[in-house]
Amino acid sequence: MLGLIFKGIFSFAIFWAFYCVLRRLVVKTALDNIPGPPSPSFFKGNFPQLFNVNGWEFHQDIATKYGGVVKVKALFGENQLYVFDSKAMHHIVVKDQHSYEKDTSIFAFNGLVFGKGLVATKGEHHRRQRKMLNPVFSIAHMREMIPIFYNVTHNASIALKVEDGPQEMARTALELIGQSGLGYSFDPLVEDATPHPYSGSVKKLLPTSLRVSFLRAYLLVPALKIGTPKFRRFVVDLLPWKNLHDMRDIVDVMYNTSVEIFESKKKALMDGDEVLARQIGRGKDIMSILMRANMHATDDDKLDESDLIGQMSTLIFAAMDTTSNALARTLFLLAQNQDVQEKLRREVTDARVKYGDLAYDELVALPYLDAVCRETLRLYPPVSYILRTSCADTVMPLLNPIKGLDGHEINEIPIPKNTNIIVSALASNRDPEIWGSNSFEWIPERWVSASPFSVAGAPIPGVYSNLMTFGGGGRSCIGFKFSQLEMKVVLSLLIESFKFSPSDKEIFWQMNMIATPTVVGGNGKNELPLRVSKI
Secondary structure, eight states: OHHHHHHHHHHHHHHHHHHHHHHHHHHOOGGGGGGOOSOOOOTTTTHHHHHHTTTTHHHHHHHHHHOEEEEHHHHHHHEEEEEHHHHHHIIIIIIIIGGEOOOHHHHHHHHHHOOOSGGGGOOHHHHHHHHHHHHSSSSHHHHHHHHHHHHHHHHHHHOGGGGGGOOOHHHHHHHIIIIIIISSSOOOOOOTTOOOOHHHHHHHHHHHHHHTHIIIIIHHHHHSSSOOOHHHHHHHHHHHHHHHHHHHHHHHHHHHHHHHHHHHHHHHHHOOOHHHHHSSSTTHHHHHHHHHHHHHTTTOOOOOOHHHHHHHHHHHHHHHHHHOOOOOHHHHHHHHOOOHHHHHHHHHHHHHHHHOOOHHHHHTTOHHHHHHHHHHHHOOOOEEEEEEESOOOOEEEEEEEETTTSSEEEEEEEEEETOOEEEEEHHHHHHHHHTTTTTTTOOGGGGGGGOHHHHHHHOOOSSSBBOTTTTOOOOOOOHHHHHHHHHHHHHHHHHHEEEEEEOSEEEEESSSSSSSSTTTTSSOOOOOOOOEEEE
């Protein structure tokens, strides 16, 4: 049995490779005329340069050299586009968003990992989920979450090991989304606490998924057409592949925990508001609000239980690593810029002397705190790019024309069906034509005064501050207000109580799917040692 499976996979791979090579040689498209960097390998194209932990310089180089649309080479010479032209991005993520979707393999993978959550659905199914979830992330509900944020962050501040630097960002972010998102506690945030199995699993998800990325990209979709789910699970258990087994175990823990939380919350909702109010989150958490709204929704809008369960791990994954690394990056920058840190501390301290724990309105009204967060999210978006694939032949217009390899000016590009596109949030957020000659510098003051016309008038399709940090259109980050609020609460409490300074270790930020810090010359572990002293 095992031999037949391997033989089938190998035969498919050989056929697919032959088809791709033949197609590249015979079929020519408008993409062949787009300038781009030379490809160091016919087999891998520019992928080792683009998707590389050290890829920052390559991304900056091609953006500077070739402009808003760049041709890059993929497997077997396939043409792909690297895009940050604002008009092109608007068509991709807003105007023609239904013509540009995530690759089928990404939907399939997300469905297996997270269930039927937002990142695994499309079309009408996705629209119904967004319609149900959008009100949950309203300002009114964000106000209700402030006390939960303060409670968790106070505990994190107490647990902070001053002599070792801040080690609680990922733990704090998980507990924040756990309590405010699911009404569930994963971590008491005390020293030597036994980690919750879910915590360990969600932290391993990203690195493990990267180790099976080839399977996801090229073998998952055809594999899902073979047999029943039970049979496919049998094959996974049978295959002698540790990374695949690790992925299986991670998904099992995440799913079983989600079901456990869902069943507990469903019972509390059935027992009435008084019982729900005694749970963590007091019924103000995202899932309680969503499940209550779903109970009263019309049949056309109502979501299945599997849809609701699918949102849980989606929310955790989307909120934990991105926010914790954005917070870590901000503390790293504040440590390097003591004048900015002191200015921020004065603003926060003055406000807390006046108001105590800052309510929503007082918190969002702090201009310098807002500027520090925005500038960090501009220059260092946790996710550097988003991936899309054209679902049909279409045309991509450009705001700024580029010169083709034939010497002619290109104002629009015919895009063939199944063209893979890398939309670069990183390049867009740092574009000197929009942000000026100092676009690669971290300057919070740029947000304190009115934005220049180059920024305010730029047709950037992002949902946040003329930035692509949280994406745009129907697949933009639905929780971006939640993330900003989380960052501000944590920063306001930490910066009032602690002073952050650089350690004696050199830090390098790896360009993973989510940017992560590591110590140069260390063991590769994600960590950010800083010197921390009490105020």
